[in-house]
Each structure stands twice: as C-alpha cells, then as structure tokens.
Amino acid sequence: MNSVSPRATFGRVLTAMITPFNSDGSLDLDGAQTLAKYLTNEGGNDGLVIAGTTGESPTLSQDEQIAVIEAVVEAVDKPVVAGAGSNDTAVAIKNAERSAEVGAAGLLHVAGYYNRPSQAGLYENFRVCAEATDLPVVLYDIPGRTGRKIATRTMLDLLTNVPNIIAVKDAAANPAETANLLSLAPEGTEVYSGDDGLTLPLLAVGAVGAIGVATHWIGNETRDMMNAFFSGDVARATAINRRLIPSYQFETGDEAPNPVPSKAMMRVLGLPAGPCRLPMGPEPDWLEAEAKSVLAGLGRS
DSSP: OOOOOOOOTTOSEEEEOOOOBOTTSOBOHHHHHHHHHHHHTTTOOSEEEESSTTTTGGGSOHHHHHHHHHHHHHHOSSOEEEEOOOSSHHHHHHHHHHHHHTTOSEEEEEOOTTTOOOHHHHHHHHHHHHHTSSSOEEEEEOHHHHSOOOOHHHHHHHHHHOTTEEEEEEOSSOHHHHHHHHHHSOTTOEEEESSGGGHHHHHHTTOOEEEESTHHHHHHHHHHHHHHHHTTOHHHHHHHHHHHHHHHHHTOOSSSOTTHHHHHHHHHTTOOOOOOOTTSOOOOTTHHHHHHHHHHHTTOO
C-alpha cells in the first residue's frame, strides 16, 4: 500500500541531536557537521533539532548554542529546528532572533524550567518568544524535566492566538490528553512525539511524527514503523515497535540519563560524540558494552 500521512512541516523523523565535544569538553563543530550529515543521509532523518536538552543546551553558552546551530545549517539540506528555549525569557528571545539569523527553519521553545511559572506566565513567555521572529514555533511540553506541565488550555490558547505557533513536542506521557488536545486544536496543528517509547501510541491519536533520541541509531527503523502505520498496516508497525523497545530502554536511565547513552552509542558507531559536560556524568563503565548489545539485537554490529 502507498504511505499516507498527515502534513508534517519539518518531516516525520527528526533527531534531537547530541552536541559533540572534544576530549577537553570544548565544542566540536566539525564533529557536529559530520554527525548531522550522517543522521540526515544514512540515518534516515528528515530533519534535526539542535541545541535542545539532548544537545546539552543547559551547559552551552549562548554563543556556543548559535555556533552549533549555524554549523549544522551549513552542513545539511534538511530542516534544522533550533532549541531556543530558556527559563529566562529575555535569553530565549535572543536565542530565537539569533537562530533565525543563522538560518534555522523553526524554533523549539521549552517551558520555563526550575522556576515553575504559572500558566499565565507560560502563555506570555511563549507568546513573546514566538513574536520575536516569523519562524514556526514548536512548544516543548516535558514536565518531568521542567517541573511544570503546559496545560492543555494554555496550549490551545497559544495555538489559536499566535499564528506561528504550529506544533507541540509532546513528552508529557499522556496520550489520552494528547488526543483531547488535538480534538480541540485548530486544524493543521502538529504533534511530534517527544518520547520514543510513546511514538506509536501518539501516532494512533494523531501525532504526525517524532523528535527522537534513539533515532540517533534507529531513524530508519522509526521511519519504517511510521510508513507501516500510515499505510494502515498497524500489525507491522506494532512488530517494528516491539523490536525497538530495547533502544527506547537504553536511551536514558537513572545511572545514565539522556544524553549519556546516545553519546556512548555514537562512539560505538564511530561517530563524533565526546563526553558529556558535567553535571551529566561520569559515564558508567558498562554503557558501551550495552550499546553493542542493543545494536546486536537490531541485527547490526
């Protein structure tokens, strides 16, 4: 059957890319370009999110953040969505403006983390950040990291009232509420799964694609799963998803939180990664061996 899917502005499969560092912890821009080319060519990705949480944005200076976004924009011919969010709205606005200047195709804005703003504060933050540029904006709802859920009502108000807010990266782990959001949202609203393990359930309630982490190494398999789902072969999509569960389980955990495992996996694959910056570390001794085991389970060495 031919694959049919809803419109996805940035494509179906995007990776929230790690930021490669040199052994001394400095930014590896050449490595970022090499990795970006791999992900968008051999790796099966339609686009990339750069300088997001997986890209260790909390430990990047603003100049480093823009430098890596610009480097990746130069390296690939696929959409680059810039992680521009901050818990300081003034910084997020500057990130948005500078990301637009270096050629980003869109912006990802996360809820203000740690300071846990009210819903009114979240609304105003996202509104003024979106209005700082003409780029399309993806709201990033990840309450497990930010400490504050973006309420469905807040997202609906933003999607209705701010024209360039067009999508949500959903890492709230509640597909039923995502279904509710989409039932009420303006036509054309796009939801991207922000939790690899919930991508298939979120597709079932109307998501258009995924902004993944395990897609660093299972981008092609994720694409195959989406092709099967959107062509109506749910059984095949379910079977593919079942094969990918070890990758979902590997990508983060208490001993090795995201993005530590993805960096280990990229090193195993011979791709640029380097260490994580503190406080994300040190890396467990067993992690690279586990990465090889995950690849073996996928039939890859």
